[in-house]
Amino acid sequence: MKKSFLQTLNEHLKRYPLMEPQDFGKLAFQSEFGPEHMVSDGQQAESFLIEEWKALPIDNIAGILQEKQVSAEQVSESLCRFPLSICGSVDEVKLLAHLFVSTAQEHGGTVEGLEGKLEQIKNLHISGMEEWTAAWKQEGYPPVHHSRIYKEAYQPHYRLIQRQYSDYFPVLFEIYRLLQRKDPAVVAIDGRCGSGKTYLSGLIGKLFPCNICHMDDFYLPLGQRKKTGWRFRAAIWI
Incomplete structure (x- = not known):
């Protein structure tokens, strides 16, 4: 079920009761426009993010593979605030920077949309x-x-990224690490029909330089699918 912006507002107010008017304005702005205004140079964005991460208290760095109660916070249907403290290594921070820049390039908004959200804040x-x-x-x-x-009470350190990137961050990080080796890498995505193989491979293809090969095209060509139906498991090789 889709979450309204008013629901998102109430969740943030419950979690951050010391929010000031400008914090609500910032939330509305981020929800509508995303991080586009924050990115003019991808390499610079990565450098700033690494320095900010290094300045975090060491006990705040959770590590994406460790079980800590740190999670991304939704600001809209498609965007979330991804805490820097989730990142446990410089490579994870670099991936977050890549996702942040990609989000800035993909997301846009309108003044009318922003003003609509500000009207909801009046409630x-x-x-x-x-x-x-x-x-x-x-x-x-x-x-x-x-x-x-807000800064003194909650010490916010995060970047806005697409929620879909947050959901698949551990998987994307493993692929990112493979690519850092500079050797050819093959990633197989396996699962039943409708499990999200094509969706995930689409994300990977958008974020990383790779070729995507759908195994369906080999064992069940497009022309035969209507006759045969989807009764088998499928896989995607990247």
């Missing part, structure tokens, strides 16, 4: 929100930072 009756929003609108809705109170 929460946040003190000072109306005045802050009016001043923000006069400035042309520029990107905003978290409030000082």
Whole structure:
């Protein structure tokens, strides 16, 4: 079931009760426009992210393969805040930077969409929100930072990425590590019909330089599928 922006607002308010008007504005801005304004140079974005990650307290670095209660936070149907503390190595941070830049290139929004979200924030009756929003609108809705109170209380360190990237981060990281070896790599995705093989291979093909070979094209050509139906398991080789 799709989650409304108002539901997302309430979840963030419950988790971060000290949110100020500009924190709500930032959430609305991120939900609509994503991280496009934050990326002008991919290499620079990666360098900044690595330095920010290195500055985190060591006990905050969870590591993606360790079982810690750290998770991405939804800001819209397609976007989430992915905490830096999930990354347990520089390579994981580099992958996150790659996903962050890819998200910035893919996502876009409109002023009308932003204003629609700001209207929904009014339902929460946040003190000072109306005045802050009016001043923000006069400035042309520029990107905003978290409030000082929010930063001091919650120490936010994250990057906006597509939710689909967050869901498959461990798998994407293993493929990323294979590619760092500079040797040819073969990845097989196996599963029953409708399990998401084509979807995952599409993500991989979009993010990494690779060729995708659908095994369906070998054992069940397109022209025969309507007659035979989908009764067998399939696989995709990358």
